[in-house]
Amino acid sequence: MKKKHKVIGITGGIASGKSTVSDYIKSKGYPVLDADIYARKVVEPGSQGLKEIVEAFGEAALNEDGTMNRQQVGSIIFNDPKKRAILNGITHPIIRQKMNEDRDFYLQTTHVFQDIPLLFENGLERQMDEVIVVYVDRAVQIKRLMTRNNMSEADAISRIESQMSLDEKKDRASVVFDNTGTIETLYKQIDDYLQELS
Numbered sequence: 001m002k003k004k005h006k007v008i009g010i011t012g013g014i015a016s017g018k019s020t021v022s023d024y025i026k027s028k029g030y031p032v033l034d035a036d037i038y039a040r041k042v043v044e045p046g047s048q049g050l051k052e053i054v055e056a057f058g059e060a061a062l063n064e065d066g067t068m069n070r071q072q073v074g075s076i077i078f079n080d081p082k083k084r085a086i087l088n089g090i091t092h093p094i095i096r097q098k099m100n101e102d103r104d105f106y107l108q109t110t111h112v113f114q115d116i117p118l119l120f121e122n123g124l125e126r127q128m129d130e131v132i133v134v135y136v137d138r139a140v141q142i143k144r145l146m147t148r149n150n151m152s153e154a155d156a157i158s159r160i161e162s163q164m165s166l167d168e169k170k171d172r173a174s175v176v177f178d179n180t181g182t183i184e185t186l187y188k189q190i191d192d193y194l195q196e197l198s
Contacts, residue, residue: 005107005108005109005110005111005112006111006112006129006130006197007103007107007111007112007114007127007128007129008111008112008113008114008128008129008130008131008132009113009114009116009119009124009125009127009128009130009131009132010022010025010032010113010114010115010116010131010132010134011115011116011117011118011119011120011131011132011133011134011169012117012133012134012135012136012166012169013136013141013160013163013164013165013166013169014141014145014159014160014163015136015141015144015145015148015149015160016134016135016136016141016166016179017134017136017177017179017186018115018117018134019115020134020179020183020186021132021134021177021179021186021190022034022113022115024186024187024190025113025190025194028190028194030110030111030112030113030194031102031106031110031112031113032113032114032115033099033102033103033106033112033113033114033115034115035095035099035114035115035116035117036115036117038095038098038099039091039095041098042091042094042095042098043068043091044067045065045066045067046066048094049090049091049094050062050068052090053068053073053087053090053091056086056087056090057072057073057076057083057087060072061073073087092122099114111197113132114128119131120164120168120169120172121164125172130174130175131172131173131174131175132173132174132175132176132177132193133166133169133170133172133173133175133176133177134177134179135166135169135170135173135176135177135178135179135180136166136178136179136180137180138160138166140180141160141166142156142157142160145159145160175193177189177190177193
């Protein structure tokens with residue numbers, strides 16, 4: 001019987017090291033479909049997604065060069081859940097469709113990883129065979145975020161608290177990579193996992 005290739009979700013919290021994990025898995029030859037990259041593609045100039053955004057939010061949603069005015073759209077949706085729902089209603093289906101097409105293409109030959117920051121928040125774990133959570137303890141997460149984004153401790157904490165907690169994500173994961181230690185320790189966990197997978 002032919003062994004089925006798996007769809008594996010990768011998620012984590014801000015500054016937990018999710019991109020590091022995705023990049024390393026990619027370097028090992030596996031396809032990693034990054035939701036953020038698809039999100040940028042669906043609002044490229046001339047795209048159907050951008051056209052619908054302009055219809056919903058007006059010309060102010062556009063920069064002079066025809067690209068999406070992220071700042072403007074961001075400030076509209078930031079304080080308005082209804083407007084945020086409209087934006088998500090435009091972009092999410094297109095992102096999902098494109099990701100699913102690529103996923104199905106790669107699945108014919110290999111396991112496919114999907115890097116999705118809000119995987120649990122959007123109820124996408126049901127579409128995965130396994131979910132990897134990149135975990136880091138809270139103190140380390142705060143410190144890394146302060147360093148990376150040049151933030152005060154208070155700002156870092158409020159950014160972290162605006163997300164589902166890493167402890168909750170960890171409890172819901174099928175696999176946990178603990179990124180509290182060194183990068184070598186992290187890579188070793190990934191290597192062991194990939195070896196089991198293949």
